[in-house]
Amino acid sequence: MELTAVLQAYPKEQTYLLEILLKYQASKPTHHLEEDELTAIADHLGLPASHVFSVVSFYSFFSMTPRGRYILQFCRDVPCHISDTFSVRETLETLLGIKTGETTEDGVFTLEYSSCLGACDLAPVLRVNDTLYHHLTVDKIKAILAEIRSGSDA
Amino acid sequence: MLEHKLITKHIGNIDPLSIDDYVGVGGYAMFKKALGMTRLDIHDAFEASKLRGRGGAGFPVAIKLMAMAKETRKPKYVICNADEGEPGNFKDRYLMENNPHQIIEGMLIAAYATGSSHGYLYIRGEYAQSMATMQQAIEAARQAGYLGSNILNSRFDFDLEIRSGAGSYVCGEEFALLESIEGKAGRTRVKPPFPTAKGLFNQPTLINNVETLATFPVIIAMGGEAYAKIGTPTSTGTKLISLSGNVRKKGVYEVPFGVSMRKIIEELGGGVGAGRKIQMIQLGGACGPIIPEYMLDMVIDFERFEEFESKTGAGAIIVIDDRHDMFAILEQVSEFFTHESCGKCTPCREGNVHMRNVLRRFVNKTATEQDLLMLENQARVIHQTSLCGLGQTAPTAIISTLHYFRFDYLNRIEDSMQEVA
Numbered sequence: 184m185e186l187t188a189v190l191q192a193y194p195k196e197q198t199y200l201l202e203i204l205l206k207y208q209a210s211k212p213t214h215h216l217e218e219d220e221l222t223a224i225a226d227h228l229g230l231p232a233s234h235v236f237s238v239v240s241f242y243s244f245f246s247m248t249p250r251g252r253y254i255l256q257f258c259r260d261v262p263c264h265i266s267d268t269f270s271v272r273e274t275l276e277t278l279l280g281i282k283t284g285e286t287t288e289d290g291v292f293t294l295e296y297s298s299c300l301g302a303c304d305l306a307p308v309l310r311v312n313d314t315l316y317h318h319l320t321v322d323k324i325k326a327i328l329a330e331i332r333s334g335s336d337a
Numbered sequence: 338m339l340e341h342k343l344i345t346k347h348i349g350n351i352d353p354l355s356i357d358d359y360v361g362v363g364g365y366a367m368f369k370k371a372l373g374m375t376r377l378d379i380h381d382a383f384e385a386s387k388l389r390g391r392g393g394a395g396f397p398v399a400i401k402l403m404a405m406a407k408e409t410r411k412p413k414y415v416i417c418n419a420d421e422g423e424p425g426n427f428k429d430r431y432l433m434e435n436n437p438h439q440i441i442e443g444m445l446i447a448a449y450a451t452g453s454s455h456g457y458l459y460i461r462g463e464y465a466q467s468m469a470t471m472q473q474a475i476e477a478a479r480q481a482g483y484l485g486s487n488i489l490n491s492r493f494d495f496d497l498e499i500r501s502g503a504g505s506y507v508c509g510e511e512f513a514l515l516e517s518i519e520g521k522a523g524r525t526r527v528k529p530p531f532p533t534a535k536g537l538f539n540q541p542t543l544i545n546n547v548e549t550l551a552t553f554p555v556i557i558a559m560g561g562e563a564y565a566k567i568g569t570p571t572s573t574g575t576k577l578i579s580l581s582g583n584v585r586k587k588g589v590y591e592v593p594f595g596v597s598m599r600k601i602i603e604e605l606g607g608g609v610g611a612g613r614k615i616q617m618i619q620l621g622g623a624c625g626p627i628i629p630e631y632m633l634d635m636v637i638d639f640e641r642f643e644e645f646e647s648k649t650g651a652g653a654i655i656v657i658d659d660r661h662d663m664f665a666i667l668e669q670v671s672e673f674f675t676h677e678s679c680g681k682c683t684p685c686r687e688g689n690v691h692m693r694n695v696l697r698r699f700v701n702k703t704a705t706e707q708d709l710l711m712l713e714n715q716a717r718v719i720h721q722t723s724l725c726g727l728g729q730t731a732p733t734a735i736i737s738t739l740h741y742f743r744f745d746y747l748n749r750i751e752d753s754m755q756e757v758a
């Protein structure tokens with residue numbers, strides 16, 4: 184989506200800053216925000232650019248480096264941690280050949296930590312963009328990755 | 338029956354997205370009833386109900402409603418806190434995804450009682466499904482004339498919008514939440530003034546948790562006195578429990594205050610897996626105490642929660658069986674707070690990193706007696722000197738284990754010395 188289209192979808196008020204940033208970032212295949220875009224958003228809302236930069240650096244959802252089309256977030260908090268009979272992180276790192284925080288070379292996947300995903304009754308869980316996968320097993324993780332790969336290359 | 342379904346009564350019997358289903362089971366009738374009551378009558382009902390907030394701190398609802406009623410400045414706002422970032426809690430998600438209209442009805446009653454014209458539902462960014470469900474429900478309510486201006490020809494105006502969080506736990510804290518809605522980084526404010534006096538955009542603002550607001554229609558329906566008869570004299574009504582960890586049947590259960598944790602774990606959760614024993618539980622979430630198995634006969638009520646000086650009142654029970662190393666769990670908890678500290682004040686920003694590093698030495702069996710003393714000291718300082726509830730409650734798990742599991746610390750130090758030798 185064009186930045187101007189996103190800006191026009193909201194009233195020109197500071198209170199919509201997070202909504203604008205979230206919406207725009209989600210619309211980009213790289214799931215990241217660039218300096219000149221932040222400056223444009225700041226100008227549009229009549230805010231100092233420094234304010235917008237500080238907001239972006241505060242919230243963990245925002246990134247200023249390009250990420251994959253699919254962001255895989257696994258939870259590391261106690262309810263998930265003690266429900267693991269295997270390590271979700273290690274499984275993902277091995278299957279993807281990257282470390283947490285990195286993006287695969289083909290630009291399809293970024294692997295990230297997330298604080299509790301609020302689905303501890305379904306643990307262990309994995310969030311892929313806006314979709315939640317639950318009751319993970321090693322096989323299930325393999326299937327999820329394969330499904331995304333086949334869909335995204337088509 | 339251990340379960341007592343008041344606010345979850347309709348869940349499972351209605352299509353969450355169908356406003357007709359909700360109206361069919363008596364939905365929005367309590368808002369209509371409230372419209373026919375005076376604001377004082379509504380206030381009296383809440384006072385008699387002795388309802389306390391379900392977001393963790395357990396603050397009496399009637400006091401906030403009264404403070405709001407006294408404010409003459411307009412506009413006033415009602416905010417539903419659906420940030421639910423505390424690890425181990427998922428009851429607000431359960432309510433939003435299974436009965437969204439009840440939350441809207443609760444917000445309508447709150448808005449009418451306080452003379453508020455605009456509402457916000459602040460939902461954590463991770464809850465995409467909850468946001469979609471709530472958004473659809475809001476649109477349906479607007480279509481049906483329950484939101485907007487001159488609602489049901491009562492000359493009462495109220496509308497509601499969703500705001501998304503962006504992955505910050507501290508934004509569940511009410512002042513940080515306000516900052517976030519205003520389009521700022523979620524760093525807390527120094528209080529007082531409280532939000533009822535100076536809240537969103539410096540206007541009078543009522544902030545309540547999802548579960549608290551979902552209880553509003555129930556109290557209007559049954560009356561405050563009848564509600565107060567459920568539970569215990571000081572902790573009235575029911576509580577949603579998010580049960581997770583090493584139990585067979587994880588999930589959300591609604592129980593009256595005053596039932597024991599053991600009953601919840603054994604009878605509702607089906608106990609731990611075959612051949613396993615409960616080692617400990619964490620109560621409330623990452624900010625809550627870790628307590629030993631022998632204390633499970635303790636009942637769920639605010640007075641017990643308060644002994645731990647933490648906002649345990651959100652109602653999570655994380656069951657930990659005997660396979661797990663306590664120190665690995667504490668390290669995980671500490672990692673969470675290190676990651677989520679907003680950095681505004683030093684004890685929390687620096688202290689959590691230090692505590693995590695010390696805990697790592699316990700995990701790796703390189704800890705010394707000096708580490709134990711240091712940890713004890715740091716935990717106390719962080720608890721006492723941090724600016725907001727995040728820092729104040731970050732050391733709760735450590736403080737509680739230093740108390741209940743002191744031998745485990747000493748044993749681990751001894752193990753460490755043997756490793757060295």
Ligand SMILES: Cc1cc2nc3c(=O)[nH]c(=O)nc-3n(C[C@H](O)[C@H](O)[C@H](O)COP(=O)(O)O)c2cc1C
Nearest residue numbers: 390391392418420421422509510511545546549726
């Ligand atoms: C670090 C921190 C995180 C919090 N997170 C939440 C939350 O996710 N949801 C919530 O309702 N209250 C949360 N609270 C409590 C709120 O500050 C506030 O007390 C609550 O929303 C009031 O609603 P209640 O009276 O209905 O419980 C948090 C508090 C702190 C200090």
Ligand code: SF4
Nearest residue numbers: 679681682685725728
């Ligand atoms: S206690 Fe922690 S989260 Fe709270 S204001 Fe201080 S640094 Fe920020």
